[in-house]
Amino acid sequence: MYYLERNSSNVLIIGAGIAGIQAALDLADMGVKVHLVEKRPCIGGKMAQLDKTFPTLDCSICILAPKLSDCYRHPNITLYTLSEVQKVDGSEGNFSVEILKHPRYIKEDVCTGCGDCAKICPVRGILNYFDANLVTLAAAYIPFPSAVPPIYLIDRKRCVYLTHGICVLCTKACDAEAIDFTQKDTIIKLNNISSIIIASGFNLIEDINPLKEYGYKKYPNVVTALEFERLICASGPQQGHLRRLSDGIDPKKIAYIQCAGSRNIKDKKYCSSICCMYTTKEAMITYEHDNEVESYVFYIDMRAGGKGFQKFLERGKAEYNINYINNKIAKIKVDENENPIIIYEDLNDGKIKELKVDLVVLATCIIPSEGNKKLADILGVDLDEYNFIKTKPFFSMETSKKGIFTCGCSHEPMDIPRSVAEASSAAARVAEIAKGR
Numbered sequence: 001m002y003y004l005e006r007n008s009s010n011v012l013i014i015g016a017g018i019a020g021i022q023a024a025l026d027l028a029d030m031g032v033k034v035h036l037v038e039k040r041p042c043i044g045g046k047m048a049q050l051d052k053t054f055p056t057l058d059c060s061i062c063i064l065a066p067k068l069s070d071c072y073r074h075p076n077i078t079l080y081t082l083s084e085v086q087k088v089d090g091s092e093g094n095f096s097v098e099i100l101k102h103p104r105y106i107k108e109d110v111c112t113g114c115g116d117c118a119k120i121c122p123v124r125g126i127l128n129y130f131d132a133n134l135v136t137l138a139a140a141y142i143p144f145p146s147a148v149p150p151i152y153l154i155d156r157k158r159c160v161y162l163t164h165g166i167c168v169l170c171t172k173a174c175d176a177e178a179i180d181f182t183q184k185d186t187i188i189k190l191n192n193i194s195s196i197i198i199a200s201g202f203n204l205i206e207d208i209n210p211l212k213e214y215g216y217k218k219y220p221n222v223v224t225a226l227e228f229e230r231l232i233c234a235s236g237p238q239q240g241h242l243r244r245l246s247d248g249i250d251p252k253k254i255a256y257i258q259c260a261g262s263r264n265i266k267d268k269k270y271c272s273s274i275c276c277m278y279t280t281k282e283a284m285i286t287y288e289h290d291n292e293v294e295s296y297v298f299y300i301d302m303r304a305g306g307k308g309f310q311k312f313l314e315r316g317k318a319e320y321n322i323n324y325i326n327n328k329i330a331k332i333k334v335d336e337n338e339n340p341i342i343i344y345e346d347l348n349d350g351k352i353k354e355l356k357v358d359l360v361v362l363a364t365c366i367i368p369s370e371g372n373k374k375l376a377d378i379l380g381v382d383l384d385e386y387n388f389i390k391t392k393p394f395f396s397m398e399t400s401k402k403g404i405f406t407c408g409c410s411h412e413p414m415d416i417p418r419s420v421a422e423a424s425s426a427a428a429r430v431a432e433i434a435k436g437r
């Protein structure tokens with residue numbers, strides 16, 4: 001039972017991946033004012049980086065793009081990109097919040113998104129997180145062409161053409177006069193926030209020992225699943241024509257390694273839960289591009305716990321040339337042509353075997369969002385033993401603090417349909433509070 005002010009109908013959502021976006025749209029459609037805070041320059045989270053999604057193999061960005069633009073244009077949603085929550089006081093029904101907004105060096109209300117600043121910018125080498133750091137951009141850039149908001153930004157630290165703090169190249173090239181090198185960090189204060197939803201999502205491990213044993217970052221033909229999503233995506237660095245990074249040859253034999261860096265590792269003893277499904281999806285998409293491709297999925301145990309998921313795996317075997325090998329990987333080495341050779345114990349007969357392939361894709365462990373610890377301290381909520389947001393056993397959207405909710409991968413790994421369902425569920429609870437019921 002809540003006894004709150006009827007007019008306290010502002011809600012804060014932290015993180016604008018699919019979970020934060022869905023919660024924001026649900027609330028905004030119910031007439032609740034939403035402040036949506038995203039630390040990246042654009043919204044969409046990991047879903048925007050995916051090629052297609054299981055279980056339907058729909059194009060990920062085609063489903064997401066209408067939600068991105070609805071979020072941007074909705075009169076009840078205020079979007080803060082390049083922003084982080086730095087202070088929260090108060091309690092359910094009346095939180096006050098401070099948001100730190102970093103400068104874009106481009107005026108958000110003036111930029112037309114034409115890209116003239118990026119065309120003229122001679123600086124190269126800015127790693128683009130959106131393409132899993134596989135390509136570099138100019139210092140004036142937008143992470144991807146259909147990014148929301150459709151506003152460029154300038155990496156001022158990397159611009160070597162600054163004179164008296166201004167780069168004349170992009171400043172002159174911008175007919176709209178949107179370039180503004182005088183921008184500074186700004187603090188935005190919000191009062192009367194009735195409740196908060198944490199939708200900070202997840203990260204993927206990249207740098208622990210088991211990945212080194214698999215040759216990640218040492219051998220060019222060992223990539224992560226997220227890198228693979230970008231490589232096979234039509235909007236990615238290879239325009240959807242999958243080629244090996246070492247020599248540009250089309251791979252015909254691909255190995256997918258499950259549980260890379262998880263489960264048997266100290267501190268990572270949980271299941272990342274989505275990899276069995278997205279690996280089969282990636283192998284299916286690859287086969288649809290080139291039906292000469294053979295896929296080998298190296299797994300410890302197969303977890304397909306969802307409606308129609310087991311059938312999806314069966315289709316993989318029957319129709320998409322996917323071979324599932326129950327195994328424990330020992331290590332990966334390469335031959336003189338950079339072809340990865342997988343050394344593994346076949347768990348069916350206990351024998352040590354080798355398989356030479358053209359490309360290896362690692363299903364790397366899902367870990368809590370970078371900064372979850374700091375965020376939890378600011379909000380005063382508990383984390384679980386792995387640093388995901390701790391939730392109540394029978395109310396998985398409720399955190400340890402009244403009035404603060406969570407949804408999506410911020411509290412445990414999950415797929416898109418479940419993230420969306422949780423977001424709507426959190427939004428329903430929050431709407432009750434915002435409307436004083």
Ligand SMILES: Cc1cc2nc3c(=O)[nH]c(=O)nc-3n(C[C@H](O)[C@H](O)[C@H](O)COP(=O)(O)OP(=O)(O)OC[C@H]3O[C@@H](n4cnc5c(N)ncnc54)[C@H](O)[C@@H]3O)c2cc1C
Nearest residue numbers: 015017018019039045046053054200201202408409415416
């Ligand atoms: C390789 C791969 C393939 C996948 N394929 C599929 C698939 O085919 N089908 C499927 O259903 N699922 C798939 N998934 C899972 C899917 O990506 C997730 O279910 C989904 O992205 C979860 O959404 P989210 O909003 O919880 O998290 P995220 O997508 O991680 O979004 C979180 C957002 O919060 C922002 N953020 C984080 N911390 C802060 C902070 N402190 N302040 C402000 N903003 C913050 C982040 O920048 C990000 O934009 C796949 C995942 C991977 C890794």
